[in-house]
Amino acid sequence: MYVVINGGGKVGSFLARTLKKHGNDVAIIERREGLCKRLAVEIPGCLIIHGDGCDMASQKDAGTEHADVFASVAGDDDDNLVACRLAKVAFEVPRTVARVNSPKNERIFLELGIDAISTTTVIAHMIEEETTIGDVITLLPLKKGKLALVEVELPTDRCKVCNKQVATLGLPEDCVLVSIIRGEDVIIPKGNTMLEPGDTIVALTAVGKEEGLKKILI
DSSP states (O other): OEEEEEOOSHHHHHHHHHHHHTTOEEEEEESOHHHHHHHHHHSTTOEEEESOTTSHHHHHHTTGGGOSEEEEOOSOHHHHHHHHHHHHHHSOOSEEEEEOSSGGGHHHHHHTTOEEEOHHHHHHHHHHHHHHTSSEEEEEEEGGGTEEEEEEEOOSSSOSSTTSBGGGSOOOTTEEEEEEEETTEEEOOOTTOBOOTTOEEEEEEETTOHHHHHHHHO
16 A cells, blocks of 8 residues: 655654554655655655645655555644645545544545544543443544444453454454454454453444444453
């Protein structure tokens, strides 16, 4: 997968490192020349473009026309909106994702077909879900609320699904296990992967299926 990131600050650089670590090709567009030089050293193999992500020439230099995903994570919502719209309209990028600093702007991004991620909203949603669903915490609402990325921590004692293969769990329809966090390790589950006590399960599920997932796992 090829991903172009607008913004090389803490969020953008962390995102780039993570994507590179998982074998993706990444480009970063960053306005600050000094930061560009540092990123070129810190993230080997990542294409660094010194330019403005809201500018067509900079996006073209980054190869945005070939991107599978364009992510704008700058500190200004207006810049993120313009950059994502440019990527979507001018370069026909299939998916655009934006960091939204003010939750009140989320609706605008979503209406324009841009996946909006607001840290404030995610934290509020996590708090709300933790108190209403119990051991199932919603990490991130996706696709205008139709999907959710959720986290479930397996009990350390009397774990009914531990030592069982993922394929035998009978997960709800529209529910996929994305990863298993086990200590310091992150495991991409397969059908024959065995669950262990204390595992943290991250799953993608249709909204409304969280309780069904909880009943199976806990």
